[in-house]
Amino acid sequence: MKAVTYRYSAAENPTWLDQQEADCRRYADEHGMTVIQVFTDVGRSRYGLQGVLDAVAREDVTGLIVTDLARLGSKYADHVAVVQPLPDAGVDIHVTNDRTTSSVEENLIAVKQAHLDAQARRPFPSGGNDSTD
Numbered sequence: 652m653k654a655v656t657y658r659y660s661a662a663e664n665p666t667w668l669d670q671q672e673a674d675c676r677r678y679a680d681e682h683g684m685t686v687i688q689v690f691t692d693v694g695r696s697r698y699g700l701q702g703v704l705d706a707v708a709r710e711d712v713t714g715l716i717v718t719d720l721a722r723l724g725s726k727y728a729d730h731v732a733v734v735q736p737l738p739d740a741g742v743d744i745h746v747t748n749d750r751t752t753s754s755v756e757e758n759l760i761a762v763k764q765a766h767l768d769a770q771a772r773r774p775f776p777s778g779g780n781d782s783t784d
Contacts, residue, residue, distance in 0.1 A: 654684040654714035654745070657703050658691045659722040668693075675716040678747040684714055700724075700733060707742050716745045 656675035658668050672689055679686045688706055690699035700723070706712055715737060717723060723733050737744055 652682075652684045652713045653687050653711055654679055654716050655688045655690060655703055655706050655712055656686055656716045657699060657722055658689065658718075659699070660693050663693050671718045671722070674718050674747045678716055678745060682745070684716070684745075686716070687712070704733070704736070707737065707740050712742060714743050714745055716747065719746055719748045720744075 656672060656679070658671040658675070660667050660671075668691060675689075676686055678684075687710070688702075690702045690706075692699035703715060707715070720730070720734075724730050734744065
């Protein structure tokens, strides 16, 4: 499985960025993935994240490895713009830290579940639904 990693730090912090990369590479090794490229953003830059999306579009990438979901953005709109297209493109998101790391992630999970629940309640394509009214 080919994977890319994404590192993010709000401020220039080489130690933190190096630790994120080491964690992602260790995860890849433990799960039989080959890291083909590492993308990085510092501060407000999102060129690295755009690079992830570009790599997914042009290469045979099947995994994105991050240390936690907050690396992909702290605003709901950012998460929707990044996280939603990846599974649709056949890319699994792998998180090295298996616990929820912030209230942002907890809220995103709740929003995603609410969206799935709303989709399940939509009428069938023929215009009918499963009620007996």
